[in-house]
Amino acid sequence: MFTLSINWLAVLLSTVALQVLGAAWYMGVIPKPYALALARTDLAGRKPEPLFIAGPLLCGLVVTMTNAVLLRSFHIDTMSNALAFGIISGLGYLVATVFNVAINPNMPRPLLYGVINAPYFLVSNLVSCAILTAMT
Template sequence: MIEALSRLDWLAIGAATLASFVLGALWFTPLFGRQWDRSLGISRERGSRYPAIYYVVPFVSSALVSVATGILIVATGVEGWGESAALGLVVGVGYSAAITFTNAVNPVMPHPLAFAAITGSYHVVSAVAAAVIIGAF
């Protein structure tokens, strides 16, 4: 695995990171923002600003997912966008969505299934997109 790290295409990792981050910005604001807020039991104030951590953590997480996906692509010998998409789907559903659903089911989450569906589906789409971008490089 360490050898796989040395063979990463860092431009591809950067592109996948940026794509995942931008997708998240779209997913959790104009596309599904209202539904996501309702699932959490909150409402956004028009014109309110979120603290920097609201942007920094998702960006760092997108970078970590992109690096891990790149390592898996190199280590497993995945080639082409089709195999990359399949790997992204396995990672997205098998890890990200599964963990999201598990974490959503807790006593303080007002609408756990809605939260898990919105957040989990973002993670699946993001993992597939990142894998395809990295695999295309």
């Protein structure tokens, strides 16, 4: 039987950290380039609709829970190994997916979209892995 014990407080704190990081990144650091990448300069400075707050929160929870399960499954319990895992999974899954999503005919500036979004996903994955490991 497959069982894992997960620190749910660490999952909660990591999820909140990703939400705060995302808000700082998308509303503070890159709002204009993000709008430009989407060819939606009308979005700059507008308050986000509830979907654009709840959606990333839920996705951050799923990523954090997945990291928690994988870190436990692979018996990763040192910060250096957790960060190495965060880089590998961040680049291999999250950054690759950002560029894959960007490369479609509906994205006006796919490379710009990838370049400005990928750092958030890589850093957020590292933050998630660090919090989960620090609290084990």
